[in-house]
Amino acid sequence: MIVEARNIKKIYKNNRGLHEADFTIRKGRIVALAGGNGAGKSTLIRLLTKQEKPTSGEFIWHQDGLVRYMPDDVDFPSTLTAEEVLGLLASLKKVDRSLQDEILKQVGLYEVKKQKVSSFSKGMRQRLNLAQSLIGGNGLIIMDEPTNGLDPYWISRLKEIMMEERNRGATVLFSTHMLAFAEQLADDVLILHEGRIIAAGEVEQLLVESRCHHLEELWLQKIEL
Ligand SMILES: Nc1ncnc2c1ncn2[C@@H]1O[C@H](COP(=O)(O)OP(=O)(O)OP(=O)(O)O)[C@@H](O)[C@H]1O
Numbered sequence: 444m445i446v447e448a449r450n451i452k453k454i455y456k457n458n459r460g461l462h463e464a465d466f467t468i469r470k471g472r473i474v475a476l477a478g479g480n481g482a483g484k485s486t487l488i489r490l491l492t493k494q495e496k497p498t499s500g501e502f503i504w505h506q507d508g509l510v511r512y513m514p515d516d517v518d519f520p521s522t523l524t525a526e527e528v529l530g531l532l533a534s535l536k537k538v539d540r541s542l543q544d545e546i547l548k549q550v551g552l553y554e555v556k557k558q559k560v561s562s563f564s565k566g567m568r569q570r571l572n573l574a575q576s577l578i579g580g581n582g583l584i585i586m587d588e589p590t591n592g593l594d595p596y597w598i599s600r601l602k603e604i605m606m607e608e609r610n611r612g613a614t615v616l617f618s619t620h621m622l623a624f625a626e627q628l629a630d631d632v633l634i635l636h637e638g639r640i641i642a643a644g645e646v647e648q649l650l651v652e653s654r655c656h657h658l659e660e661l662w663l664q665k666i667e668l
Contacts, residue, residue, distance in 0.1 A: 444467055444468070444469055444470060444505045445468045445469065445470050445504070445505055445506050445582075445583050445614050446467070446468045446491070446502055446503065446504050446505065446506070446583075447466075447467045447502070447503040447505070448464050448465060448466050448467070448500065448501075448502055449465060449500055449501050449502075449503065450463055450464075450465055450499065450500040450501075451463070451464040451465070451487075451490065451497045451499075451500035451501070451502065452464075452497060452498045452499045452500055453486050453487075453490055453495065453497050453498050454498045459481070459638060460483065460486050460498075460638055461483040461486045461487055461490070461635075461638045462638045462639050463500075463639065464483075464487065464500070464635075464639075464640055465640070466633055466640060466643050468583070468614060468616060468631075469614070469631060470505075470506075470614050471609060471612055471613075471614055472609070472614055472615075472630040472631050473605055473606070473609050473614075473615045473617075473628055473629050473630050473631075474614070474615065474616045474617070474629060474630065474631045474632070474633065475617060475618075475619060475624075475625035475628065475629035475631070475632045475633070475646075476488070476616060476617065476618040476619070476632075476633050476635065477618070477619055477620070477621075477622055477625040477632055477633070477634050477635070477658065477662075478620065478634055478635035478636055478662075479620055479636065480620065481637070482620075482635040482636050482637065482638070483635045483637075483638040483639075484587075484588075484618040484619075484620075484635055485515065485587060485618065486638075487618075487635070488585055488587050488616075488618060490502070491510075491585060491616070492510060492512050492585055506582050506583060508580055508582045509536060509538075509579050509580045509582060510582065510583045510584075510585060511576045511577070511578070511579055511580065511582070511583070511584040511585070512576060512584075512585050512586075512587075513572055513573055513575070513576035513584070513585070513586040513587065513589055514572065514587055515587040515588045515591055515618075516591075517568070517572045517575075519560045519568065519571060519572075520560070521559065521560050521561035522559060522560075522561070523559065523560055524556060524557050524558060524559055524560070525547065525552050525555060525556045525557075525558065525560060525563075525571055525574075526543070526547070526556040526557060528560060528571060528575065529543050529546065529547065529571075529574060529575060529578065530543065532575045532578055533578050533579070536578060536579040538578055538579040538580070542578070543578075544556075546574050546577050546578060547574060549574070549577065549604060550570040550571070550573050550574045550577075550600075550604075551570060551597075551600075552567065552570055552571060552574065555567070565592040566592050566593055566594060566597060568592070569589075569591060569592040569593055569597075570593070570597065573586075573589065573601065573604070577604070577608070580613075581608070581611050581612050581613040582613065582614070583613070583614045583615075583616065584608060584613055584614070584615050584616070585616045585617075586605075586615065586616070586617040586618070587617075587618050588617075588618055588619060588620075589601055589605075589617050589619075590619065590621065590624065598624075602627070602628050605617070605628060606628075609630075617629075622657070622658040622659045622662055623657070623658070623659065625646075625658060626646060626657060626658045629646055630645065630646065631643075631644060631645055631646065632644070632646050632649065632658065634658070634661070634662060634665070636662075636665065636666050641662075641665040641666070642661060642662075642665055646658070649661060
């Protein structure tokens with residue numbers, strides 16, 4: 444197990460946010476944090492990445508070391524090259540820079556590594572964002588809407604990269620509002636709706652138990668309750 448969330452709440456002034464989340468993230472799994480707009484996915488990710496503190500409740504961490512993080516949007520210094528951005532992050536994370544070129548190849552930016560980030564398209568910047576999250580260790584990696592800005596080819600490569608990470612022993616937690624994508628890729632899923640967890644567990648088991656063919660059907664069933 445990587446982390447247990449015990450009765451986590453994050454209530455904002457408008458009384459929205461996250462209400463009573465209890466869950467565990469299992470080691471070596473791909474876990475989808477799925478749900479519609481305003482479900483609470485980003486809030487939960489901000490709590491897990493310690494950018495915000497819960498209003499109440501606690502996380503019990505069972506792993507030490509670096510949590511790697513791919514934010515949903517990132518402003519890289521536009522005067523730096525792709526190679527410089529990764530080098531800088533590798534030194535901040537105090538990790539070996541030797542894997543840098545391999546990671547740049549993985550995300551298809553090796554050939555343009557000496558180009559300034561300001562010349563990059565949205566998809567290329569998102570791939571650089573993916574690259575920086577791959578640096579350092581094989582613990583937990585948290586990805587906030589990682590498909591944002593990626594074309595179908597890179598979405599398919601992203602899936603492969605996430606599976607490779609799991610095969611290396613890492614745990615991958617990603618948020619998405621695309622239930623079909625979650626279903627294709629994830630071992631486990633946490634489905635959030637209006638700040639509450641409405642379904643959690645192994646994808647296949649949840650589908651069998653609910654007699655649904657797809658997560659979308661399960662989601663519709665739960666939100667129509
Ligand atoms: N800083 C904040 N101040 C007030 N309300 C907030 C804040 N952050 C989030 N919320 C509210 O908390 C709820 C959950 O928002 P959150 O951004 O976590 O959802 P999400 O699932 O990531 O949605 P989306 O898919 O639209 O990004 C929403 O009702 C949102 O308006």
